[in-house]
Amino acid sequence: MGTDRTTPMKLLPLIAPAMAALVLARALPAQTGPAGASRGQVLGTVVAAATGQPIGGAVVVLESASDASLLAPSSGPFLGRSLVAVTDQDGSYRFAALGAGSYRLLVRHLGFRPASIQVDLTQAAPFRVSVGLVVNPIRLEAMDSRATASAPFARTRAPADELRYGRLDAEQFRDERFLEGDAEVLTYSDVVESVTLGETDLFRAVQRLPGVSTRDDFTAGLWTRGAPWSETRVYFDGLPLFNPVHAIGLFAGVNPDAIGTASFHPGVRPTGIGEGAAGVLNVTSRRPSRTGLSGLGELSVISARGAADWESSGGRTSAMFAARRSYVDLATRIAESLGADSGTHIPYSFFDLTGRFDADLGHGLALEASGLWEQDHVGDAVPGLLKPTQGHWGNRAGRVSLLAPLGSWHSRTTLGVSDFAGDLGPKPLLNPLAGVLPSHAPMHNAVRALIVGTEITPAGVAAAPTWSAGARLAVQTQHFIGQYPRPYPVVVLPDSLILSERLPIASVWGERRWGLGRHAAIELGLRVDAHRPLRNAPSTGIGPKIALRVTPPGTRVTFTAAAERSWQYTQALAPAGPSIGPDLYVTDVWLLAGDTVPAMRADIGTLGTEVWIGAGWTASANFYARRATGVAVPEPEFGSLTNQRPIFVSAENRAVGAEFSVRRLVGQWTMSASYSNGRSMLRDVSRISRRTLTYPSQADRRNVVDLTAMLRLGAAWRVGAAFTAASGAPFSRFLLGVAPCDSSLGGACPPADTAARSIEGANAERGPAYASLDALVDWSHQLGRFRIGAFLQVRNVLNRANAVTYTGSVDQCTTPNPPILVRAPNTPQINVCDRFDKGVPILPLAGIRIAF
Secondary structure, three states: OHHHHHHHHHHHHHHHHHHHHHHHHHHHHHHOOOOOOOOEEEEEEEEEOOOOOEOOOOEEEEEEOOOOOEEOHHHOOOEEOEEEEEOOOOOEEEEEEEOOEEEEEEEEOOOEOOEEEEEEEOOOOOEEOOEEEOEOOOOOOOOOOOOOOOOHHHHOOOHHHHHHHOOHHHHHHHHHHOOOOOOEEOOHHHHHHOOOOOOOOHHHHHOOOOOEEOOOOOOOOOEEOOEOHHHEEEEEOOEEEOOOEEHHHOEEOOOHHHEEEEEEEOOOOOOOOOOOOOEEEEEEEOOOOOOEEEEEEEEEOOEEEEEEEEEOOOOOEEEEEEEEEEOHHHHHHHHHHOOOOOOOOOOEEEEEEEEEEEEEEEOOEEEEEEEEEEEEEEOOOEOOOEOOEEEEEEEEEEEEEEEEEEOOEEEEEEEEEEEEEEEEEEOOOOOHHHOOOOOOOOEEEEEEEEEEEEEEEEOOOOOOOOEEEEEEEEEEEEEEEEOOOOOOOOOOOOOOEEEEEEEEEEEEEEEEEEEOOOOEEEEEEEEEEEOOOEOOEOOEEEEEEEEEEEOOOOOOEEEEEEEEEEEEOEEEEEEOOOOOEOOEOOOEEEEEOOOOOOOEEEEEEEEEEEEEEEOOEEEEEEEEEEEEEEEEEOOOOOEEOOOOOOOOEEEEEEEEEEEEEEEEOOOOEEEEEEEEEEEEEEEEOOOOOOOOOEEEOOOOOOEEEEEEEEEEEOOOEEEEEEEEEEOOOEEOOEEEEOOOOOHHHOOOOOOOOOEEEEEOOOOOEEOOOEEEEEEEEEEEEEEOOEEEEEEEEEEOOOOOOOEEEEEEEEEOOOOOOOOOEEEOOOOOOOOEEEEEEEOOOOEEEEEEEEEO
């Protein structure tokens, strides 16, 4: 691990002088010239074309139409091809100290159509340009599919694009497609500003959004509005991904270099998406951004990754390929071969491959194909970390889509498959006769979805069609064989669980949007799922939807309301099998709805308001209420854990909350701040318990604050920080003791305090509060056709000793040692301490990259 972490950091002192030399070499000649040379100005106002009222907060970009560089007065020696200004409240803007030449003026504001004007500056006199922007009504018209509608996540990869577009492309994309006020469309700059763990991690960026939290520092999983990770469904090009994370949950399993769009729906979502009781993260792969060959690569302390794009000159054919691999196994193997201590080698690795191919077949026909393969592998033991284990787990997904005209309609027919499989077992002993107990039992866990479907929209509409309809057949299968899932630490027991289920689901859906004048819109939708009767669902599952958006005339305030019913047929119960190390589980046991397993039905309603404050600022407030039935949870009754308990009980989840956020979308510096307050409660409705239990959900973090900020210093440097503070998560206290052991079998018995003996009240306790400040410094430079860069992150800058995941309690504890042992604040027993894993300490992470 040490070699992996320090190698990129050692490169920084070597490349820093080179970076400075390159910047100065370009800057100094550009600032020289005849003494007293006059400079020109471009200035004016931005107004609404219909009313003539000034528009504050509009983004104005001045681009050089030649090869000349522009010098921003406030940026020191940093040069670029464009300058950016944000209009004042009176709509005015100004660019000064400009040389004679041709320029292009681009003006953008959310809710208006962009404008582009050619400017020829031939003298020192000020050049005045007033620009009138035309309002984009709520029922937005079709746009060029290769413009903002195509891939807002990929658009803002370069710092120049961040300044030119900021997040306005993503906001316009969201405005066109979703009436729901709590929907979010993320960009690459959003991920960078979120200061994720060593890489641009999409899932960890979503954790900074309002209403989203997570279990601890060591997982990229999403707790959406008080619901556990399995109730937030991740889709890749329309295919569901199950447990799409690497490194036992540390990192997202979706490569950011392959993403074209990423929209997050914590409540109401398009009816065509389908499952996701609490939320949906909908990811689509990207097409190349330009003709010819292009690519990028990055080396971080986590992994090495790269991507390559190609598009034919006519744009009829294109391909994208992205790959990523961790290298801790290779680095530690080399270190061990060079004389490091034996046991240095860490036999773990992960990789993912993502690709996409597009072809224009002529006559209105087009072919799309994309796929993702992500896998983790472990092959041995690591003292104090991994038990002797070998196996692999991960997702494979692929689809082929045919786009074709259908009279006055446009159709997309897709065939796809998504598969998650995990196979783990103890590493075979060299001497089986030695009588050593196996470290854990073998496990096979698989979930698969085979999908064929068609979607129809009006022809010629590329951005947001007025209606859409579709039909789909999905065949889901699930297989598991292994130890009974338990949310408590246990030793190897002889009992085992075998699950095998198959569920075909035929679905039809439709959505229709109407504009109610120029300032309001309503959308109605309906989804119908047909399947065999399930435990808590009839043979027909009906999911209606309604969404409304209103913008009063003459205001910048938008009001939204939405409600929807959705169904989820697969849900994760508890970690699969025993841990392969201290609190390390590679996957969960997935349950597929059937005669004994319920389907989850979720009803959610939201109210929201959003206001454009001006100068690039927006503020929003959203309120929600969710009720989910058929939730499978571990049996919550207190008492002994030595007896066999049911694999799950059925519960009802009720969640309510409010979320507030403020964002600055564009400019030299950007930021976001959000506060979420929510309450998520479970009620045992299985009647197995002797009494009715109502208790907090394990994902019930009542208060969460997220802050992010990014300062752009010229065209090269970005400095950012992100802060998260959250109240403690609930847990059910269980007491640890000596596990049963028959020494006659040979070998040593497990040590004390390794197995749960009894459980107390269901989620009656709460862990300590959490807080972490993370920082980022990022540098990039255009060198001919290549853009090179480097970054340095520091996680937990304040080195706060966070106690995160609860791992059990011990009695007769007299000297707690935080954060491993934390005195239980409300413990009736004397000398009982709660154990928690340590959070990530102060941790520097670095990386370098190149793009062309």
